[in-house]
Amino acid sequence: MRRWSRLWLPCRLPRVQRRCFHSEQTLEDSVEVPIGSSGSITVDLHNVVRQSSSAPLMIYIPPHSPLPGTHPSVPGFLHPYPTAVINYRWSAPDSTPPDASGEPSFTTPLQWPTPIHDILAGYTWITENLRPDSTARRDLYVYSSHAGASIAASLALTESHHHERVAVRGLVAWNGIYNWSMFLPDHRINKPATPRGRKLPSRPKEGSALYALQMEMTDLFRKPADLFDSFVSPSLFFQTSGMLPPSTFTQAAVVTEMLDRMSSLTSGGSVSDLLAATGSAFTAPRRSALMFPPRKSTLKLPASLLLHDSPPLQTTKRGKRRAAGHTFEAQASELASLMRKSLEKLEFKSRLQWDEDFDAETEAERRVKLVDVGDNEYLQLGERGQKVITRWLEDRFES
Incomplete structure (x- = not known):
């Protein structure tokens, strides 16, 4: 399988100057890591x-x-534990005018995929410099939320090698984006629930955290095709998208293709040519399952806790209430479902052959927990969600 390439990293990260300072909760040590x-x-x-x-x-x-x-504050529920914070870069291109001298200047582009390289460099430093002595093991657990959870989930899924002494054993994520293609008009979650349906699902509410992430897409990514990279949309490790990348972030692929066909017609084209160009069927690729982890890899899906806010609800004609369109719940539910299916089909398959009492479905739900933590304020996880994380971490750290 494809792993994050280490070829561009120096063989050994040089020792660097460190600066120590105190906070109310912990002694911090900030290390500079070259990229x-x-x-x-x-x-x-x-x-x-x-x-x-x-x-x-x-x-x-x-x-x-x-x-x-800057040094981001660590969430309170992580204060009891040794914690490493990777301060990655992921932002829009620099809009400052060129140097007055007119000389060309180079600045690192901070859009995707720069965050991959930053996170991997930080992770590599951690595994090389915070290793235990002799043959002891050290379990790593990753926590993030929102856009950061995209990379956190990918890191956890691709660095969970069970044979390595220092590796990721668990993932905790809240309100993460695990499939950025859900923001695109062509994704099925943004289409009517039935073939004959006309009412489109609600889009993310203006002012919400999900809406803010949608508005930031053009700053975070160079082009729509970047959204289909499985290292930023980890759900795509387990299945294909079932979509073609559109040419813009807001235009459906069928519209793009129709415009391309129309523009290819010569000025002397007939009406029948125009109808043929615009009326031919547009076929999107089928969504297909992928095998992850690959059979010959040493990866083992990490224990995972996926939390999400309660989704906004809609009332149907029959008075029933259902989740509305693209939500943080939809993001978490898709990834949880895909991970559980993978466990049942791959990791648990051999055990089912000799253990008749083994309940694969129950074990998959225990291994990948999906929890609704109610309503929360933007980037502030409330007490309910913090308690869920605390209990989950205690169960693993004390076992």
């Missing part, structure tokens, strides 16, 4: 020195790209 010729990022360490080198380590990926020189 080849593309600048550098920082990894902030909390409570790491005071803990055993074999104690489970939390990796916190902020929900959005931190401002240069």
Whole structure:
């Protein structure tokens, strides 16, 4: 399978100057990590020195790209644990005017896929420098939310090698985006529920966190095709998108193709030519299942806790209430369902052959938990969600 390439990284990350400072909760240690010729990022360490080198380590990926020189605060429910924060870069191109001298200047593009390289560089530094002594193991757990959860989930899914002493064993994510193509008009979640239906599902509500992420897409990605990269849309590790990448973030692919066909006609084209160009059927590719993890890989799907806010509800003609269109629940439910199916078909398959009492469905739901944590304020996870995470982490750290 394709793994995040390490070829561009130096063989050994050089030792760098560290600056220590105190906060109310923890002693922090900020380490600068070079990214080849593309600048550098920082990894902030909390409570790491005071803990055993074999104690489970939390990796916190902020929900959005931190401002240069800032140190994001760590969520309160992570304070008891040693935590490494990877301060990645992911933002719109620099809009500042060129240098007055007219000389061309190079700046690292911070749109996708720059965040992949930053996160991997930080992760590589962590696994090389925070390893336990001798042959001891160290379990890593990743937490993030919103846009950051896209990369956190991909990191957890592709760095969970069960044979390695230091590797990802668990993922916790809240209100994550696991399939960015859901924002596109062609995605089935944005179409009527039935072939004869006319009413389109509601779009993300203006002012909501999901709406904000939709508005930021053009800043975070260079082109719509980037949304189909499985390292930013980890649900696509398990299945194809069933869509063709459109030419814009807001235009359906069928409209794009129709306009392309019309523009290809010569000025002397007949009416029949025009009808033939616009009336031919547009066929989208079928959605197909993919095998993940690959059979010959050493990957093992990590224990996962996927939390989401309660979705807005709509009332149908019959008075029933149902979730409306694209929501954080839809994002989490899709990934949870795909991971559970993978467990049942791949990892649990051999056990089912000799253990008649093994309940694969129940075990898959235990391994990949999906939890509605009610309503929360934008990037602030409420007490209910924090308690769920605390209990989940305690169960694993104390076992």
